[in-house]
Amino acid sequence: MTGGGAYRALTILSPVGFLVVWEGLSRAGVLDPRFIPAPSTVVHTLAAMTRTGELPYHVGVSLRRIVLGFVLGAVPAVGAGLAMGLSRPVRALLMPLVSALYPIPKIAVYPLIIFYLGLGEASKISIVALSIFFLVLLNTMAGVLALDPAYFKIARAYGAGNRWLFATVAFPGALPHIFTGLKLGMGFALIVIVGAELLGSDAGIGYLIWRSYQIFDVDAMFAGLLVTAGLGWVATSALDWLELRLLPWRP
Amino acid sequence: MTITTRPDVRTHIAVSGLTKVYPGSRGPVVALRDVSFTVREREFCALIGPSGCGKTTLLQTLVGLIAPTSGSVAVPRPDRGRLRTAMVFQGISTFPWMTVVQNVEYGLRIMGVSPRDRRERAETHVRQVGLWAFRDAYPHQLSEGMRQRVSIARAFATDPEILLMDEPFASLDEQTRLLLQDELLRLWQGSQKTILFVTHSLDEAVRLADRVLVMTAAPGRIKAEVAVTLARPRGYREMRRDAAYGMLTARLWDELELAGDAAGVLR
Numbered sequence: 001m002t003g004g005g006a007y008r009a010l011t012i013l014s015p016v017g018f019l020v021v022w023e024g025l026s027r028a029g030v031l032d033p034r035f036i037p038a039p040s041t042v043v044h045t046l047a048a049m050t051r052t053g054e055l056p057y058h059v060g061v062s063l064r065r066i067v068l069g070f071v072l073g074a075v076p077a078v079g080a081g082l083a084m085g086l087s088r089p090v091r092a093l094l095m096p097l098v099s100a101l102y103p104i105p106k107i108a109v110y111p112l113i114i115f116y117l118g119l120g121e122a123s124k125i126s127i128v129a130l131s132i133f134f135l136v137l138l139n140t141m142a143g144v145l146a147l148d149p150a151y152f153k154i155a156r157a158y159g160a161g162n163r164w165l166f167a168t169v170a171f172p173g174a175l176p177h178i179f180t181g182l183k184l185g186m187g188f189a190l191i192v193i194v195g196a197e198l199l200g201s202d203a204g205i206g207y208l209i210w211r212s213y214q215i216f217d218v219d220a221m222f223a224g225l226l227v228t229a230g231l232g233w234v235a236t237s238a239l240d241w242l243e244l245r246l247l248p249w250r251p
Numbered sequence: 252m253t254i255t256t257r258p259d260v261r262t263h264i265a266v267s268g269l270t271k272v273y274p275g276s277r278g279p280v281v282a283l284r285d286v287s288f289t290v291r292e293r294e295f296c297a298l299i300g301p302s303g304c305g306k307t308t309l310l311q312t313l314v315g316l317i318a319p320t321s322g323s324v325a326v327p328r329p330d331r332g333r334l335r336t337a338m339v340f341q342g343i344s345t346f347p348w349m350t351v352v353q354n355v356e357y358g359l360r361i362m363g364v365s366p367r368d369r370r371e372r373a374e375t376h377v378r379q380v381g382l383w384a385f386r387d388a389y390p391h392q393l394s395e396g397m398r399q400r401v402s403i404a405r406a407f408a409t410d411p412e413i414l415l416m417d418e419p420f421a422s423l424d425e426q427t428r429l430l431l432q433d434e435l436l437r438l439w440q441g442s443q444k445t446i447l448f449v450t451h452s453l454d455e456a457v458r459l460a461d462r463v464l465v466m467t468a469a470p471g472r473i474k475a476e477v478a479v480t481l482a483r484p485r486g487y488r489e490m491r492r493d494a495a496y497g498m499l500t501a502r503l504w505d506e507l508e509l510a511g512d513a514a515g516v517l518r
Contacts, residue, residue, distance in 0.1 A: 159334070
């Protein structure tokens with residue numbers, strides 16, 4: 001087995017081992033199925049909910065909110081981050097504001113957002129956008145600041161103006177950092193969207209979990225958690241894939 | 252900066268009374284004081300001097316990255332589709348996020364050359380520096396010497412009238428350095444560009460240049476100029492055996508030592 005294969009086996013070992021122990025404890029009667037269902041039961045529930053179309057619907061709703069919120073938050077964040085990284089005056093002007101707003105737990109702003117935008121899609125998408133905005137902004141800025149000034153000097157020696165510095169030096173150079181921000185942001189986006197759906201929504205994974213709680217459907221609650229975990233894994237893998245495609249120049 | 256049309260056909264770079272003062276935290280720092288010299292068209296001119304004497308400041312003023320405090324710099328107006336001055340930097344010289352061809356066509360892209368034309372011109376120059384097999388490679392896949400070739404190709408691709416080189420071979424091993432010197436000479440003789448080449452290696456200066464300018468320690472001034480009369484091509488071994496080569500290097504050493512001594516640098 002190659003080194004990479006061995007590591008891949010190790011990364012599968014922990015989740016599989018965890019499930020096996022859990023299943024074993026359930027079958028041995030150590031875990032009360034009224035409170036903690038066996039993994040096989042959860043998978044059964046998952047399959048049933050998929051067949052009825054209920055699960056795909058809620059996953060689709062959450063996914064759409066995450067993707068739209070991600071684009072809405074990341075695009076301006078990259079722009080602002082590049083501007084702050086390139087220009088010292090802009091940085092001096094905006095940094096205090098960013099430092100003050102960044103640490104606010106974004107879910108705490110959600111009631112306010114509902115108050116402004118109502119319970120519809122706009123509030124869900126906005127909270128996702130808000131939750132990743134500062135992360136991506138700060139990482140983008142750090143990426144520009146970490147670039148060797150020599151790159152800018154070469155560009156300017158060939159007559160590059162600000163627009164060119166933006167497009168050919170600052171943005172591609174900061175892209176690795178931007179991806180770090182996006183990946184961190186993906187975790188936050190999931191936390192926030194499920195939280196927001198728990199609080200006030202009529203669709204989405206968070207809503208599914210909340211409704212299952214209200215009718216004491218423990219199996220479905222576990223199914224919802226499993227789907228959330230799966231969604232997180234898929235999203236992170238998608239970003240990894242995109243990173244590999246967009247950054248072939250990294251050693 | 253005053254940029255005039257060429258003062259006369261024979262003079263390609265005219266620097267006169269150039270002074271650069273940087274505002275420092277402990278009072279102003281004079282980097283260059285009253286620097287005057289000219290470089291003739293198609294001349295290969297080397298510039299040596301103690302470290303920190305303002306050589307890099309001088310080149311960056313010529314390329315327009317730094318504005319002089321006083322004095323003037325005159326270089327010819329370029330034709331369409333050409334760059335007036337192109338610079339080759341020391342150390343970091345390529346963009347890691349661009350392939351070899353993309354790096355080489357960078358200057359042309361900024362100049363607004365159409366994608367097809369610039370790709371064609373870039374590919375020609377990639378071939379000329381022997382990197383055709385690596386045209387789609389990224390800099391991290393290349394050696395330091397190959398990266399420096401890329402940056403030389405990028406400069407030549409813009410077809411500048413004047414090439415400014417800031418210790419481009421400083422971080423290379425001796426063998427690679429000799430190899431690249433030969434390549435540079437070949438490119439220069441094929442294109443007949445004017446080159447101002449900053450180096451801290453006397454050997455390199457003598458091997459490459461028609462004329463060597465010697466600068467003093469900071470604040471930099473031009474202290475002496477030494478014509479290199481050795482015949483070309485200057486094969487490394489033959490040159491070393493040539494008595495004239497020994498005399499020249501010794502003379503340059505003397506000038507450099509005096510230049511440093513004046514400021515107490517090389518004691």
